[in-house]
Amino acid sequence: MARRPEPEGSKSRVARHRVRALAEGLRRVEITVPANDTRLVKAMAGVLRAGGDEARRVRDAFAAMTAMEPARTGRDLVAFLRASPLVGEDLVIERDGTTGRPVDLK
Secondary structure, X not given: OOOOOOOOOHHHHHHHHHHHHHHOOOOOOOOOOOHHHHHHHHHHHHHHHHXXXXXXXXXXXXXXXXXOOOOOOHHHHHHHXXXXXXXXXXXXXXXXXXXXXXXXXX
């Protein structure tokens, strides 16, 4: 199928829009979802883009349903450990008292 020629200057408008969006802290993301979920995903993206309390609620709900990223700071590590399903369990962790085995390093 032959592509229609784009109107003069359309690429520069798109490029300017993308530069402006990036400067505002937005990122373009392409995803593939089932056709039935297209409207839902677009609506959620709109809520997140708008910000505010509703965006925070959407982020919190999805953060609880998805895997957490690896901890990069001490604060992230503490948050990860506090979210562990083992919180509140009485764990007894003891180190093996043996001296190990001899190793020949020659």
